[in-house]
Structure formats: C-alpha cells, structure tokens
Amino acid sequence: MTGPLLEMTGVHKAFGPNAVLRGIDLQVAEHEVVVLIGASGSGKSTLLRCVNGLEAVDAGEVVLRTPGSTLTVSDARVDLDAVRRRVGIVFQQYNLFPHLSAVQNVALAPRRVLRRSRGQAERAARELLARFGLADRADAYPDQLSGGQQQRVAIVRALAMDPEIVLFDEITSALDPQLVGEVLDVVRELTTAGMTIVMATHEMGFARDVAHRVLFLDAGTVVEEGTPAQIFGAPTHPRTRQFLARVSTGTATRGGIDA
Amino acid sequence: MSVPQGGTTAVAAPLPYVDPVRRAAARRRTVRDALIATASLAVFVGAVALWASRLPGWPAVQASFFDGEILRSSFLPTLQALVLNIKMFLVAELLILPLGLVVALCRRSRAPVLFPLRAVATVYTDVFRGTPTLLVVFLLGFGVPALDIPGLTPEPVVWGTVALVLSYGAYVGEVFRAGIASVHPSQGMAARSLGLSQWQTSRFVVLPQAVRRVVPPLLNDFVSLQKDTALVGVLGPIEALRQAQIISYDEANFTPYVAAAVLFIALTIPLARFTDWLQARQERRTSIAGAR
Numbered sequence: 001m002t003g004p005l006l007e008m009t010g011v012h013k014a015f016g017p018n019a020v021l022r023g024i025d026l027q028v029a030e031h032e033v034v035v036l037i038g039a040s041g042s043g044k045s046t047l048l049r050c051v052n053g054l055e056a057v058d059a060g061e062v063v064l065r066t067p068g069s070t071l072t073v074s075d076a077r078v079d080l081d082a083v084r085r086r087v088g089i090v091f092q093q094y095n096l097f098p099h100l101s102a103v104q105n106v107a108l109a110p111r112r113v114l115r116r117s118r119g120q121a122e123r124a125a126r127e128l129l130a131r132f133g134l135a136d137r138a139d140a141y142p143d144q145l146s147g148g149q150q151q152r153v154a155i156v157r158a159l160a161m162d163p164e165i166v167l168f169d170e171i172t173s174a175l176d177p178q179l180v181g182e183v184l185d186v187v188r189e190l191t192t193a194g195m196t197i198v199m200a201t202h203e204m205g206f207a208r209d210v211a212h213r214v215l216f217l218d219a220g221t222v223v224e225e226g227t228p229a230q231i232f233g234a235p236t237h238p239r240t241r242q243f244l245a246r247v248s249t250g251t252a253t254r255g256g257i258d259a
Numbered sequence: 260m261s262v263p264q265g266g267t268t269a270v271a272a273p274l275p276y277v278d279p280v281r282r283a284a285a286r287r288r289t290v291r292d293a294l295i296a297t298a299s300l301a302v303f304v305g306a307v308a309l310w311a312s313r314l315p316g317w318p319a320v321q322a323s324f325f326d327g328e329i330l331r332s333s334f335l336p337t338l339q340a341l342v343l344n345i346k347m348f349l350v351a352e353l354l355i356l357p358l359g360l361v362v363a364l365c366r367r368s369r370a371p372v373l374f375p376l377r378a379v380a381t382v383y384t385d386v387f388r389g390t391p392t393l394l395v396v397f398l399l400g401f402g403v404p405a406l407d408i409p410g411l412t413p414e415p416v417v418w419g420t421v422a423l424v425l426s427y428g429a430y431v432g433e434v435f436r437a438g439i440a441s442v443h444p445s446q447g448m449a450a451r452s453l454g455l456s457q458w459q460t461s462r463f464v465v466l467p468q469a470v471r472r473v474v475p476p477l478l479n480d481f482v483s484l485q486k487d488t489a490l491v492g493v494l495g496p497i498e499a500l501r502q503a504q505i506i507s508y509d510e511a512n513f514t515p516y517v518a519a520a521v522l523f524i525a526l527t528i529p530l531a532r533f534t535d536w537l538q539a540r541q542e543r544r545t546s547i548a549g550a551r
Contacts, residue, residue, distance in 0.1 A: 052452055085454035095449035099467050109453035112463060161453060 003065055005030045005165060005196055006051060011060035011074075013046055013220075020046045022220035024060070028165065028198055033191045035207040036200040037231075038217035039243060044200035047217070048167045051198065052087040053080040066164045085113060088158030088166040092173050094150040096142040102129060102153045103138040106160045113161070121160075128156050132186050148179030155186050166190070168199040204247055208232050216240045326514045333506045333515035334522075340502035341522050344488040347420045347498070351488070352481060354424045359431030364461070366436055380432070387429035393490050396422040400494035419491030427484050431477065438473035439465060475541065478534040482527045489523070499523065 004027040013021040020043045028034050036044040049055040050062055053073050062073040066086050073083050096105050106125035110116045116124070129138045132152050142150055151171055158166055168187065172180045184206050191197060191210045201207055207214055207228065214231040216224045216239075224237040235241045311317055365373070365380035387395065399422040404413035442465050450460040492501035503519035 054448060054452065080451075081454050081456055084452055087452075089452045091445070091449065093445060095445045097446065097449070097464055097468075099471060108450075108463060109455060112459050113454040157453070 003063075004028055005032075005065055006198070007061070007063045007065070008047075008050070009061045009063075011047075011050060011062060012058045013043075013050060013055060014058055020220050021050070021057075024220070024222060026215070026222070028196060030164075030196055031194045033195075033197045033210055033212045034199070035211035035214045035228075036198065036217055037202075037204065037207060037214060037243075042217040043220040044217055045169050048089065048169050048198060048200055050074075051165075051167055052089055053078070053083050054089075064164070081113075085161060086164045088161060088163035090151070090154050090158050090166070090168050090171050092170045094142075094147070094154045094174075096150055096154055096157070098142050101139050101141050102134065102145070105142070105153060106157045109157070109161050125156075125160060128160055129153070132156055132189075133182075146179060147175045148182045151175065151179075151183045152186055155183070155190075159190075165196040165198065168197065168201070170200050170202065172201070172203055202247070204232065204244070216243065218243070322512075324513045324517055326512055329506075329510050329512050329514040330518055333503065333510075333518045336506065337499050337502050337515060337518050337522055340497050341499040341526065343416070343496060343498045344485070344523075345526070347416065347423065347488045347491060348481075348485050351420050351423045351427065351484060355427045355431050355484070358424065358428035359435050362428060362432030363435035363439060366432070367439055384429045384432055387425050388433070390426070392423070392426045392487055393493070395426050396490045396493060398422070399425075400491070415494035416491060416496045419494050419496065423484065423487060423491070427480060427487075430480055434473050434476050434480065435469065437476075438469035441472055442468045475534050475538045478530055478537070482530050482534065485527050485530065486523050 006026070006028040008024050008026040011021050011024040011026075012019070024043070024047055026034070026047070036047065038044055046055060050057050051064075051073065056076070057074045060074065064071045064073055064083060064086065069082075071083050071086075072078055073080075096102075097108070100108065103122055103125045106128060107116075107118070107121035110121040110124065111118060114121075126135070126138050129135060132155070134149065134152055134156065137145060137149055137153075140149075142153070145153065155166075155171070171187075172183050175183065180203070184203065187197070187199070187206075188210055199207075199211075209228075211228045213225060214228050215222050216231060216235075216237070218239050224231065224235060224240045231240065232244065235244060362380045362384060365376040366384070368377055396419050399418045400415050403411065403418050403421075404415065407413070446464055446468065447460050450464040451457070455463065489498060489500040492498045492504075495501075497505070499519050499522055500516075503515040506515040507513055
C-alpha cells in the first residue's frame with residue numbers, strides 16, 4: 001500500500017444548479033484523525049458522502065487504498081458494496097433499524113455481508129457493545145434507548161464491519177446537550193485506539209482535543225487547513241477567523257455549538 | 260412485531276404515587292361510565308325496536324325476514340355451506356400475499372432491465388383494480404372452463420377463487436407498495452452504507468418494517484375478501500349465500516338470507532376485532548395520547 005489511505009483530488013459535486021463541492025483535495029493517512037469544520041451548507045456532509053459513494057462525484061477522483069486493494073470510488077464501475085464494507089459511516093440521525101434490537105442492528109451486516117453465522121456475529125456484537133458500555137442495553141430496541149445510546153449503538157454497528165476508515169457526520173448535532181459527552185467519549189476512545197477517522201462536527205472544543213488536522217470548509221472549498229493549534233489558535237484566513245468568532249459567540253450555526 | 264416492553268435497566272423505579280382519594284374517584288368514574296354506556300345502549304336498542312314494531316308494514320316484514328322456525332331450519336345447511344367460503348378464503352389469502360408482494364416489488368423496481376416487469380405489474384394493477392370483482396368472477400368462472408384447455412380444471416370453484424386472488428392481489432399489491440414507500444429512505448441509505456446489497460437491504464431492512472406497518476390495512480382487505488367469497492356462488496357452487504338463496508326459494512321466505520348474513524358477520528368479526536386491537540396497539544406504540 002503506497003500513498004494515503006484516502007485521497008480526494010479536485011472533487012466537484014453539485015445538486016442541480018447548486019455547487020456544493022468545488023475542487024476538494026484531501027489526503028488522509030492511516031491512523032489519522034481529520035476534522036472538518038464549517039457552517040451548515042459548507043459541504044462537510046457531502047464530502048463525507050462522496051467517500052463511501054452515497055453521492056457520485058461530478059469531477060475529480062476519490063481513491064481508497066486498503067491492504068490488498070485500491071478502490072477508485074469515483075469510478076462509475078467500482079463495486080460500491082466493496083467500498084462500503086471498508087468504510088464505516090455514522091449519521092446525525094443515528095438511522096438504527098427500529099425493528100431490530102441493538103445486538104441485531106450490530107450483527108446484521110456481519111451476518112449478511114461477511115456471511116458470519118448468527119451465533120458468531122451476535123457474540124461479537126455483544127462484546128463490542130459491552131466495550132462501549134452498552135452490555136445491559138444489547139437486547140433493547142432503538143425506541144427504548146436514549147439518543148446518546150442510539151448513537152453509540154450506531155457507532156458500534158459501523159465498527160462491527162471492521163472498517164479501514166470511519167466517517168462521522170455531525171453525530172452529536174441531534175442530541176440533547178447532556179448526551180453529547182457520552183458519544184464523544186466513544187469517538188475519543190477510537191482515536192486513541194488508532195482508528196482512521198474523518199469527522200464533520202460543530203463541537204469545536206472536541207475537535208481541538210482529538211484532531212490531528214483540522215480543515216475549514218466554506219462554500220465547497222477548503223479555505224484553510226492545519227493542526228488544531230494553528231486553526232483555533234492562529235487562523236490566518238479572514239473567513240476562518242470570522243467563522244470561529246461567530247461560533248464562539250454561538251451564532252454561527254443552528255444548534256450544537258460548544259466552542 | 261413483538262417488541263418486549265420495558266428495558267433491562269437495573270434499578271427498579273419506585274411505584275408512582277397516586278393520592279388514594281383520587282384513585283378511588285377514578286375507579287368510581289370507571290364504574291359509572293360503564294353503567295351509563297350499558298343503560299344508554301339498552302335505551303337506544305329498545306327505542307329502535309319499539310319504533311320498528313309500530314310501523315304498519317312490520318308484521319309482513321317480520322313474517323318474511325324474521326321467521327323463527329325457518330331461521331332455525333336454514334341455519335345448519337347454511338353453516339355447512341359456509342365451510343366452502345372458509346376454504347376459498349383461506350386458499351385465496353395464502354396466494355394473495357405473495358402475489359401482492361411480488362407486484363409491489365415489481366412496481367418499485369428501478370433497474371431499466373426490469374422495465375417489462377414494472378409495466379406488466381402496473382397494467383395488472385390498473386386492470387384488476389378497475390374491474391368489478393363480480394365481473395372478474397364471471398369472466399374467469401365461465402370463460403376459462405369454456406376454453407376447454409387440456410390439463411386445466413374446469414371446476415368453477417377453482418376459477419372463482421382465482422378471480423378473487425387476481426382482484427385482491429391488485430389491492431394488496433398497492434397496500435404493500437404504500438408500506439414500502441413509508442419506510443424512510445435514510446433506512447435504505449444506512450443499510451447500503453454497511454455494505455448490504457440492494458436486495459439484502461429490501462429483504463432485511465425495508466420489507467420487515469413495511470410489512471409490520473401494513474398489517475392493519477391488509478387485514479381490512481381480508482375481512483372484505485371473506486364476504487366476497489359469496490360472489491363465487493354466481494358460478495354455481497353451493498356456498499353460504501347460494502345455499503340461503505335455494506332455501507329461500509323453497510320456503511318463499513327471505514329469512515334464510517338473514518341467517519346467511521348472521522353467519523358472515525360471525526365469520527368476519529374475529530378478524531375485524533383483531534385488526535382493531537393491532538391498530539390500537541400500534542397507536543399506543545407511537546404514543547399518540549388523545550386529550551380527555
């Protein structure tokens with residue numbers, strides 16, 4: 001495997017007349033934690049959705065280099081199921097399957113995609129749930145869980161496929177403030193375990209804490225990137241300064257401010 | 260469908276405290292409400308009976324529709340004929356469910372190569388939903404046996420049942436389709452993101468949720484199917500309504516029809532109550548509490 005795990009080059013994406021990504025370049029190395037910040041509508045979510053092929057790019061390249069295979073996600077002929085087996089994603093709205101218990105949610109993909117036996121998949125699911133403090137909720141259904149618990153189950157569900165990289169799309173934005181911490185603790189644990197992560201978030205304090213690299217997106221371009229100390233301590237671009245100033249006074253985005 | 264209630268939280272919550280005076284008052288209210296409901300029903304039924312019995316035409320109607328002797332004598336043969344309705348209904352139901360599901364899946368397919376399936380399913384739905392069920396029964400029940408196709412049974416009961424299956428398959432297909440459409444696209448997105456194929460996503464994520472949601476409207480269609488088995492009687496088989504008609508001609512009296520009506524109602528009520536119960540449970544689940 002030569003080169004970064006994930007490489008995006010000159011990626012463009014528009015929805016109708018609305019250009020959401022305008023020439024994104026991004027490289028993510030193995031074990032790296034990259035945090036995307038920026039106002040709502042700056043393109044963070046769309047960028048993540050181009051990585052696992054939920055959105056097809058209009059121009060540019062998205063390449064995923066995993067041990068044993070190089071997958072060009074932007075190629076129309078790529079096996080998207082193969083891409084998604086290696087890329088985990090967690091959404092803002094959890095999107096757990098309501099007809100399945102927590103352990104069944106987690107075991108579904110290992111059983112059906114990786115063809116593990118039910119016993120094996122559910123045993124592994126229980127172990128993984130236990131690791132993130134959800135042992136006693138394993139048999140509960142999503143509507144019996146708090147938002148924070150649901151989101152933790154969603155993270156465990158993504159991890160159960162043993163992905164090479166995990167994408168977090170504003171995973172705390174739908175949570176009550178007092179539940180944000182338990183979800184971020186899980187992410188923090190993953191970063192210390194060396195997981196490769198790309199995360200879009202409004203939690204500036206957390207970004208500063210865990211990120212190896214922070215990218216500030218505005219209107220579909222990467223305006224500024226650097227270490228957390230650079231971006232939060234000494235932003236050079238006026239738009240970055242403006243955004244961070246607004247975030248710190250709590251007016252930049254709808255909800256989820258914690259700067 | 261069987262979500263166990265209550266979690267597995269370790270600490271038991273203390274019992275909710277209700278003021279004993281209020282608890283007693285609430286119990287008294289429940290008893291009082293039941294008494295009022297019973298009394299009100301008795302008054303209502305009594306008033307209607309009194310009104311009907313004083314109509315000038317009542318004695319004639321009573322003699323031709325509510326003859327106790329004929330009611331008793333026609334009940335058993337009609338009940339025996341009802342067995343045929345039940346058979347037709349059970350067989351039709353088993354065939355309608357897969358047919359409806361396949362039609363719904365075909366109509367929702369998006370792959371260009373499956374376009375013929377989609378077209379056929381759409382035409383099928385339009386034709387059989389638009390044709391009166393009785394007409395379908397006539398066409399198939401008299402038409403197919405007349406074709407005299409070797410290897411195909413000319414048995415009218417069979418073709419009458421096929422007609423019911425085709426007619427109700429179109430309705431049930433639409434019910435399934437609505438159910439599938441009601442599952443939020445984010446569910447499919449989450450499943451595909453885990454690496455599940457399109458088919459696995461349908462099979463394990465979308466369909467289980469869709470089917471649970473459409474159980475009440477589906478049972479409603481089946482209640483309707485139970486009584487529509489009587490339509491097959493026009494082809495000649497002696498089902499309950501046809502049996503009642505025969506006795507009615509013999510006796511020159513309409514009472515056997517009342518017997519048949521009572522039997523059909525008795526047949527549909529269990530399913531109707533079960534549907535109500537399921538619907539109520541679903542409402543409780545989505546915790547929509549009404550104002551008092």
